[in-house]
Amino acid sequence: MAQSYKALKEDFVSNLSGGSVSEINIVTAVAPAAYLLWSALQSRQNFFLKYGPPAFLADFLLNVAAFLFATTLYSSNLLLLNALLVSPAVLLYALPPANTQQKKPLKPPPNNTPRNDSDNHEKLDPLPVRPFITAYRGAMMASTCVAILAVDFRVFPRRFAKVETWGTSLMDMGVGSFVFSTGLVSTRPVLSARLAGKTSSLGRSLRASFRSSAPLLLLGLIRLYSVKGLDYAEHVTEYGVHWNFFFTLALLPPFVALFQSFSAMITLTAPLALLLSCIYQALLEFTSLKAYILTAPRTDLLSQNREGIFSFWGYLAIFLTGQAVGFDVLPRNLRGVSKSAPGSVQRRSLLLRLVIWAIGWTTLSFAATSFKVGLNLRVSRRMANLPYVFWVSAFNSAQITLFCAIETLFFPSIYTATDMAAENKESVRATSKVLKSFNRNGLAVFLLANLLTGLVNLTLDTLSMGQMGAMGVLVAYTSLLTAVAVALDSWSLSIKL
Template identity: 75%
Template sequence: MAQSYKTLKEEFVSNLSGSSVSEVNYVTAIAPTAYLLWSALQSRHNFFDRYGPAAYLTDILLNAVAFLFATTLYSSHLLLLNTLLISPAIVLYFLPPAAAAHKKAVKPPPNNASKKDANGAEKLVQLPIRPFITAYRGAMIMSTCVAILAVDFRIFPRRFAKVETWGTSLMDMGVGSFVFSAGLVSARPILSAHLSSKTSSLGKSLRSSFRSSAPLLLLGLIRLYSVKGLDYAEHVTEYGVHWNFFFTLALLPPFVAIFQSFSAMLPYTALLSLFISSIYELLLDLTSLKAYILTAPRIDLLSQNREGVFSFLGYLAIFLAGQAIGFDVLPRNLRGRSTTSSNQQRRALLLRLATWTTAWSLLFYATTSFSFGLKLRVSRRMANLPYVFWVSAFNCAQITLFCITETVFFPGVYRAVEKEGERRESDRATSRVLYSLNRNGLAVFLLANLLTGLVNLTLDTLSMGRMAAMGTLIAYTSLFTAVAVALDRWNLSIKL
């Protein structure tokens, strides 16, 4: 009976064809529109300054449960759900702000970013906190954690699950976005070293990258032995017989360290991403590599894990594309604009983000169009060239939307002239739920994986009705979110 149920579970997530790019955009738009409403409530009414039960519940409903509803009950009414979030935000924006909104908050800000540094300096730092990046990354982690369990229930549409070989879906985008986001934040230590004129040798960089990769490698091994030991349902064509996503994440830092040592010029990162993904696509199209990945018998270690091994090249390109964006959005001043005003800097940043979005989108169109392009199809399984372009364009667009919201509702963030004022404004512009998810993102992702395994081992998710499924998913979403908020409240950062 157990074997039969395992087979049913594997068939439930296999041989799927996905949905359209536009539908993926509609469902993922819930994250920035929810943040839009959150921002309207906060900027016009200081709703989240006093972070009591009402504010906490509203924060979770907007920035976590709303996405869960988008992938379940409202999956066929995505425009309606987006409208329900956008409409009150627009009304709040044009209504006069509450009197309390004009007063300076006296309560200490909700996270640790507002503490003074050791020497008490008030000078603006060159790598400031970016609330819109925190919101983007927190929303990405939240949506990924929601989807990895929701996919096991029938209430989650099959078109949102990972496709078998060719096509686009919500979960295919989720995997790529996780890597892109990791690449974005990896730019911070490089920029910090660049600004302080400190250079690291290749050996030192590799040692540092291996230290950061070791926990991920360990998590990958734990997942491998857990899946095999518990006879857990698995979809072999995702990464292979033994490979899993943690192994992909673990291998990225060392390879990036090697490439980074070849060039100290930061602008070339995007070109390197384009070069790697293009060479990989040529190998797929001009050699037998594509056929090998899709059809080869699993007779040895390489062939058994061919999807994970070769798709790594695509994920490496995605990571580097994210790093290229990080080099632009994380510093206070864009390259070549250090003397311009804060307003001009923000306009230049928005223009740069729009340019990145347009460039990646045009490249995606050029490779996939059957009228004017190369007529290639997206494949998350191989992480091919269109997949790299799609993930890069999507994430640049998401970051742009979050940046626009911050610009409109919290101009004090980028207009601040001293350190404490900037930190105070940044705290006001940051959802505690999204900040907490971003702060311990990998730990929360690991917890979500453990909870997903526990639910699947104890409950028959395929037979659960709508009410029972929604109850389970809401409890699960509330739990991992509450743990993230609790870790932040206790000032704990779990580094994995």
């Protein structure tokens, strides 16, 4: 019975055809739409200023439960769900803001010395916290945690599950987005070291990268032995017999350190990602590599894990594209913008830069997949080929642009702060507690989500559960995850894995 259930579960979570890119965009639009409504409530009504149980509940419903409903109960009415989120936000924006705690206009300096914007600029952090990046990463992490359990229930449409070989789906995008966002934030320590004038040798960089990879490697081994020991349902064609996503994440930092040692200029990151993905795609097209990955018998360690080993190069390219965006938009001093430029100019330049990234990757994605004017290549998450790299990079660049536009609209005072304290205060006001919590301890929360997913699947027959039962389990699961994440953040605990 257990063996037949395992086989049934393996067949159930597979997806042969995938879903359309347009539908995936509508599903994922729920996250920025929810952030739009959150921002309207906060900026116009100061709704989350005093963070009690009502504020936490609203925060959870908007930034976690909304995506859960989008992938379950509202999966056939996605436009309606987005409209329900956007409409009240537009109404709130049209109404005058609440008068509570209204700010007084800033007074000019008491002395007669002319104000120097560059002097004020020096008082600000050269690597400021970007609330829209926190919101983007928090929403991506919350969505990932929702999907990894929801996919085991029938209430979750099969078209959202990972495809077998060719095509696009919501969960295929989720895996690539996880890697992209990891690359994006990995630029912060690199930029911090360069601003401080610190340089590291290749040996030191590799040692540091191996230290950061060790916990991920351990998690990969734990997952491997637990899955095999518990006879847990798995898809061999996803990563291979022994490989899993934690191994891919663990190998990224050493290879990135190696590549960066050959690149003294930050601006070479994007071309390096393009070169790597193009070389990998050429090997797929002009050698027997594609046939080997898709059809070779699993006779040795390499062939048993060929999907994970070879798709790693595509994920490495995605990681580098995330880094390219991070190097460009995380510093306060954007290239080509004067240090003394007003906050409004900085804000417009940042948004324009993100728009350019989104248009650039979208153009490349269209060129790779178009039948008439492009290469007519099909997206494959299983191989992480070139069109998959471009698709993931285009999607995430567009998502970040949306979050940045919302922040620009509702919280422009972040960019006009004249000192670090004022800027931090405005940044805190513009940041969802729930999204910040998922972002702060993302990997730890992701690990907890995996453990809870395994526990649910070992104790419940998820395939036979009806809609109400499934939703009850999923709401309880997401509530527990959110409560743990917010509690860790409230206690100022950062679990580094």
